[in-house]
Amino acid sequence: MFEGLQIALTGIRANQTALDTAANNVANANTPGYTRQRVDLASRAPWQSVNGKVGQGVDVTAISRMREGFLDSRARVTGAAAGYATARANLLDQTESLLGEPDAGIQQAMLSMFDAFDDLALDPSNIALRDNVVAAFDALGGRIRSVSSTWSQLAGDARTRMDSALIETNQMLTRVDDLNREIAAAGSDPSNAALDERDLLLDRLSTTLGVTTETRSNGMVDVILDGERLVQTAVTPVRTLSYDSSAGVVLNDTLAPVNAGGEVAGIHAFVSTDLPAVRTQLDQIAFDVRDAVNAANAGGSAADPGGVSWTDGGPPLLVATSAADFGIAPGIDGADVATADLGNHALHDATNVLRFAALRDQNPPGLGSPPLDERLRGMVVGLGNTTADAVARANTQQSLYANATAARQSGHGVNLDEEMVSLVQHQRALEAVTRAMTAIDEALDTLINRTGIVGR
Amino acid sequence: MRITSQAIVTRSVERLNARYAGLERASRDASTGRRIHRVSDDPAAMNRVMALTAAGRMRDQEVKAASDAVSWLNSADTTLQTAMSRMQRVRQLGVTGASTLGAEQRLSLAVELRSIQSELVNLANTRHNGRPMFGGTSDGTAVTGSGTAFTYDGDSGQVLRRVGPDDVVKVNVTAQDAFFFTPPPGFSDNVFAVVEEIAAAVDSGDTARVSAGLEAIDTAMTQISRQLTTIGAQTNHVEAAQLRTSDLAAALSSERSELQDVDIADAILRLRTEETAYETALSAVSRSLPPSLASFLR
Numbered sequence: 001m002f003e004g005l006q007i008a009l010t011g012i013r014a015n016q017t018a019l020d021t022a023a024n025n026v027a028n029a030n031t032p033g034y035t036r037q038r039v040d041l042a043s044r045a046p047w048q049s050v051n052g053k054v055g056q057g058v059d060v061t062a063i064s065r066m067r068e069g070f071l072d073s074r075a076r077v078t079g080a081a082a083g084y085a086t087a088r089a090n091l092l093d094q095t096e097s098l099l100g101e102p103d104a105g106i107q108q109a110m111l112s113m114f115d116a117f118d119d120l121a122l123d124p125s126n127i128a129l130r131d132n133v134v135a136a137f138d139a140l141g142g143r144i145r146s147v148s149s150t151w152s153q154l155a156g157d158a159r160t161r162m163d164s165a166l167i168e169t170n171q172m173l174t175r176v177d178d179l180n181r182e183i184a185a186a187g188s189d190p191s192n193a194a195l196d197e198r199d200l201l202l203d204r205l206s207t208t209l210g211v212t213t214e215t216r217s218n219g220m221v222d223v224i225l226d227g228e229r230l231v232q233t234a235v236t237p238v239r240t241l242s243y244d245s246s247a248g249v250v251l252n253d254t255l256a257p258v259n260a261g262g263e264v265a266g267i268h269a270f271v272s273t274d275l276p277a278v279r280t281q282l283d284q285i286a287f288d289v290r291d292a293v294n295a296a297n298a299g300g301s302a303a304d305p306g307g308v309s310w311t312d313g314g315p316p317l318l319v320a321t322s323a324a325d326f327g328i329a330p331g332i333d334g335a336d337v338a339t340a341d342l343g344n345h346a347l348h349d350a351t352n353v354l355r356f357a358a359l360r361d362q363n364p365p366g367l368g369s370p371p372l373d374e375r376l377r378g379m380v381v382g383l384g385n386t387t388a389d390a391v392a393r394a395n396t397q398q399s400l401y402a403n404a405t406a407a408r409q410s411g412h413g414v415n416l417d418e419e420m421v422s423l424v425q426h427q428r429a430l431e432a433v434t435r436a437m438t439a440i441d442e443a444l445d446t447l448i449n450r451t452g453i454v455g456r
Numbered sequence: 457m458r459i460t461s462q463a464i465v466t467r468s469v470e471r472l473n474a475r476y477a478g479l480e481r482a483s484r485d486a487s488t489g490r491r492i493h494r495v496s497d498d499p500a501a502m503n504r505v506m507a508l509t510a511a512g513r514m515r516d517q518e519v520k521a522a523s524d525a526v527s528w529l530n531s532a533d534t535t536l537q538t539a540m541s542r543m544q545r546v547r548q549l550g551v552t553g554a555s556t557l558g559a560e561q562r563l564s565l566a567v568e569l570r571s572i573q574s575e576l577v578n579l580a581n582t583r584h585n586g587r588p589m590f591g592g593t594s595d596g597t598a599v600t601g602s603g604t605a606f607t608y609d610g611d612s613g614q615v616l617r618r619v620g621p622d623d624v625v626k627v628n629v630t631a632q633d634a635f636f637f638t639p640p641p642g643f644s645d646n647v648f649a650v651v652e653e654i655a656a657a658v659d660s661g662d663t664a665r666v667s668a669g670l671e672a673i674d675t676a677m678t679q680i681s682r683q684l685t686t687i688g689a690q691t692n693h694v695e696a697a698q699l700r701t702s703d704l705a706a707a708l709s710s711e712r713s714e715l716q717d718v719d720i721a722d723a724i725l726r727l728r729t730e731e732t733a734y735e736t737a738l739s740a741v742s743r744s745l746p747p748s749l750a751s752f753l754r
Contacts, residue, residue, distance in 0.1 A: 029461050093496070101495055102506050111513045118517040122524050122617075123585065125595065307595055340593075347595035348587050349613050357618070360514055373510045381503040384495025391496060402470065406463055413460030420749035 003047065003054070004440040010057030011433035014041055017060050018426040022419045029414040033200030035065040036414045037192055065192050067199070069215075071408040075401070076203060080210035080262040082394070082401035087266030089394035091158055092274060092387040098150045101380045106285075109143040110376060112136050114360040120339065121357050124350040127305040130334030133356075137293070137318060141327030144286055148279070148323040155275055162243050162267045169209050169264070170240040172201050173223060177231045177238045180220040190219055209241075210261015226258040248272065274386065279323070281379040286326035288375055290318040292364035293356070300338030300352025307347040314338030314352075468741040475734045482730040486723040492716055501715045508712040515705035518620055522698035525617035528627040529691045531584045536634060536684050539579045539647075542572050543677050546651055550673055553658035554666040562658050569655035577606075577648055580631045590631035598631040604649040604656075608632040619697040621704070625690055629683050637679040643672040650676060 018039040028034040040063070044056035099105055116136035120129040179198040183190040198221065205211045205223065214222040216233045223231040228251060231238045240252045247257040248268050260268065297314035304310075315336050320326035341351035363369045370378075485491060495502045546569060553565045580599040582589045591598035593613025600609050608631050615628035635647040642665075643650050650672045657665035 030465075096494060096496055099495075102502060102509065107506055107509065111510060115513060115517060118521065118618075122521065123587075125587065344593075344611075344613070346593035346611050346613050348615070349593035350616070354616065354618075360510075374507075377503055377506050380495055380506065381499050384499035384502060387496035388499055406467065409460055409463045409466070410458045413458075413462045415458060415460045417749040420753060424753060 002444075003056075005437060007055070007057035008433050008437035008440065010044065010059065011436070012430060014039070014058045014060050015426045015430040015433060017063070019423060019430065021063055022422040022426065025414045026416060026419045026423075029416060029419075033196050033203070034414070035067045035192065035196050035199070035412040037063050038066055040064055062189075063192065065195060065412070067412045068408070071404070071411050072199065072202075073213075075404040075408045076206035076213075078397065078401040078404040079203060079207040082397040083207040083262035084210065084266040084269075085390065085394040085397040087263040088270050088274070089266075089387070089390040091154070091267065091270040092383075092390045094154055095151060095270075095275065095278065096383055096387045098154065099147055099380065099383065101384075105380070106140070106143050106147065106376055107373070107380070109136075109140040110289075110373060113140050114357070114373075117353060117356040117360070120337070121350045121353040124339035124353050125303070125307060125347045127334050130337045130339070132334070133337050134317070134328060134332060134334050137328050140289070141318070144282065144323050144326050148282060148326075151275060151279060151282075152324070155271055158267050158271050158275075159243070159245070162264060162271070165208050165264055165267070166241050166243055166249070169205065170238075172205055173230050173238045173240065176201050176205070176221065176223060180231065180233070183219045186219075206262060208263045210265060225260060228258055243268075245271070278379065278383050278386075281382070282323040283320075285372075285376055285379060286320040286323040288364065288367055289372060290316075290320045290326065292359050292367060292372060293318050295364070295366055296352065296355045296359065297336075297338045299355060300342055301340045301345060302336055302338040303340065303345070303347060304335050310340075310345045311336075311338070312343055464744060468745065472734075472737055472741060475730070475737045479727075479730040479734045482723070482727040485718050486720075486727045489717055489720070489723075491718045505712055505716050508708050508715070512705055512708045512712065515701050515708060518618055518623075518701045519698060519705065521617045522619040522694050522701065525619055525625060525627045525694045526691065526698070528584060528589075528615065528617075529687050529694065531582070531589060532627075532629050533684065533687045533691070535579050535582050535589065536629070536680055536687070539576060539634070540677065540680050540684065542575055542579070543647070543673060543680065546572055546654070547670065547673050547677070549658070550654050550666055550670045553654070554663050554670065556663060557661075559661075562661055566655045566659035569651055569658065573648055573651040573655065576635070576651065580635055580648075590629060590634060592628065592630050592632075599635065599646075599648065601648070604644055604652050606644075606646050606648045608636060608646075617694070619694050620701045623697050625694055625697075627690065627694075629687065634680055634683045635676070637675050639675065640668065640671045642668065647676045647680075 018041075021037050021039050025036050040061045042059050042061045044059055046053035046055050101107060113133075113136040116129075116133045120126070120133055123129055176198055179194050179201070182194050183198070186194075202211070202213055202221065202223070209225060211230065212224045214224060216222065218233070220233045221231070222229050222233055225241075228239065229235075230241075241249055241258070241260075242252055244250045244255075244257070247255075249260040249264060250257050259265075294316040297317050300314055302311045302314040315332070316329050317332055317336060318327070319329045338352050340346055340349035344351065359372055361371055361373070363371055484493070492498045492501055492505070549565050549569055549572075553562065553569075557565070577599055580590055581597050587595065588598045588610060591610030593615065594609070594611045596609050598608065598610040599606055601607055610630055610632070612630065612632070614626045616624050617627050618624050636645055637647075639645050639650065643653055650669065654666060654669040654673070657663075657669060
């Protein structure tokens with residue numbers, strides 16, 4: 001008879017645990033990385049009574065996390081791809097914005113330069129129009145230099161982002177290592193909170209760095225990047241990473257480069273490949289304009305403002321060692337613009353101005369096809385294509401990641417309705433078990449206090 | 457599929473964001489009137505737009521150059537027409553002078569002829585926009601000299617105007633072309649000297665020489681008239697080119713607009729649609745978010 005009280009007690013305990021767990025689930029419904037928990041119940045081995053086997057009550061065998069490993073790895077793989085594509089697309093998008101085409105870009109400045117040539121062709125002796133040509137050169141130079149310097153700034157910002165991402169990554173790796181130890185020390189019954197925190201860190205590591213993981217039998221997780229174990233079971237300290245602009249992401253202990261993934265790789269791809277490619281093209285455009293204009297000027301004769309003294313073969317008007325310092329040569333003004341044909345000292349001769357004007361739609365002499373404007377367009381549209389492609393990929397990867405995240409969320413997230421049902425269910429069970437205990441108690445009361453008092 | 461409250465929130469927010477972005481895009485298109493705003497929106501179309509912009513700017517310059525060309529040609533035409541009418545007067549005076557006249561009458565004819573000569577020299581040295589109209593590309597006086605000794609001091613430089621794609625026209629006439637010619641025997645090779653020679657012949661009563669001089673006048677008038685014909689033809693050419701180039705510029709800008717601009721009716725409709733979609737999404741989210749079993753259990 002006393003057994004019954006014990007059985008009821010196990011029921012009370014089990015259902016209280018279940019109520020607590022449900023309450024904890026509800027409380028953590030919006031906690032990032034939280035995995036819903038479930039109380040695993042098992043009935044106790046029965047006791048052999050004279051009347052047969054009687055159940056011994058219920059045991060809480062475990063409070064388990066409802067998490068599917070394969071959903072995690074799918075979410076992490078797509079997370080790394082989305083991190084890469086999004087970081088690269090954002091940076092390319094900014095690169096394109098800084099270029100300012102088509103309304104506020106280099107093309108407008110270049111077309112204004114051509115317009116200045118055409119205006120001068122109508123009145124080649126006019127010193128104001130010659131000065132205007134030099135001013136147009138200066139404006140084009142300023143525009144190209146400004147694009148170049150804002151791109152440098154963007155590259156610098158990307159580097160800073162990279163460095164801070166790696167600092168954060170290194171901290172996360174250390175934390176994963178700490179949690180590994182905590183989990184291994186707990187043996188077969190690790191804390192669910194620690195497991196959740198580690199999973200959340202691994203998610204973020206995947207997105208920023210594209211790591212893979214390997215779970216060991218003792219519950220520890222190795223974090224692997226490009227075949228290198230950054231966090232390794234029973235090895236301390238963890239290996240950290242830093243960024244080297246020429247080699248990329250390097251391991252701090254060997255300085256060997258590793259192929260990272262995720263956001264870090266997206267930033268690296270931009271800094272080391274995408275931006276240098278378009279910068280080279282911008283440099284080339286500066287060189288082409290410089291060479292075409294200087295060649296045209298050298299092919300004519302320039303008059304002083306009064307038209308008295310002449311220079312055969314105009315001086316170089318533009319200088320550039322890269323797009324960053326492209327501009328008019330020092331000391332150049334309108335009087336240095338060669339308007340007349342070489343050796344023809346006629347003040348109103350526009351032969352050479354027409355050579356300048358021809359740069360608008362003809363191949364620059366000596367530089368081959370295509371014309372300057374088309375070269376510029378080639379760069380602008382090339383960057384536009386790269387950006388459009390990167391943005392489209394980022395969108396695709398984002399939606400794949402969203403799907404994977406949703407699938408995982410549907411496995412381990414908290415559904416409030418379920419928890420309400422669970423709360424009600426266990427509350428009722430608790431009430432029933434308590435009633436059972438009362439019933440047994442009353443029976444015992446009858447047995448103890450009311451038996452053997454017949455006729456008293 | 458098991459739906460969790462976090463999933464509902466995340467997805468609702470995602471959907472609202474997507475709708476909001478769509479609304480923003482539609483409103484940007486409608487308010488700017490543009491379909492593509494940056495190169496990556498549609499690289500192929502933007503490539504074409506930029507090419508059309510460049511071509512359009514070039515056509516604008518050609519239209520400008522054509523106006524300038526017309527002004528050059530008109531000035532030359534007016535000046536040469538004046539010269540032509542003066543030459544007709546010279547011829548009249550020559551015809552009068554070829555008959556026997558009194559000394560006083562001869563003198564007055566000679567005075568008028570000499571005044572016409574200096575008028576002609578001034579016409580030959582007319583300046584257009586501050587530069588010698590008949591002096592080629594040089595800046596100096598086109599025709600210098602006095603009496604019967606005149607020289608052309610300009611050069612043979614051409615003033616060229618690009619008035620259309622691959623259409624470059626010469627808009628100047630030099631004094632060499634207009635006023636210098638191969639004379640009949642005994643006369644100088646230019647209008648100014650010939651007028652003086654006739655004036656001298658009239659003055660001295662040499663009627664035979666005056667008659668012979670009439671032939672030189674005719675040669676000179678033919679010379680000027682040929683230039684006037686050329687100028688007229690060039691003017692027609694330039695005006696036609698100007699019209700054609702303006703048409704081309706209009707075609708370019710309409711093609712650019714087709715690539716780049718939105719159809720307003722379509723843009724407004726899309727804006728309305730996006731607005732409705734956003735409102736619908738908002739109301740859907742507001743209904744799906746709050747309820748849970750907790751509201752119904754007591």
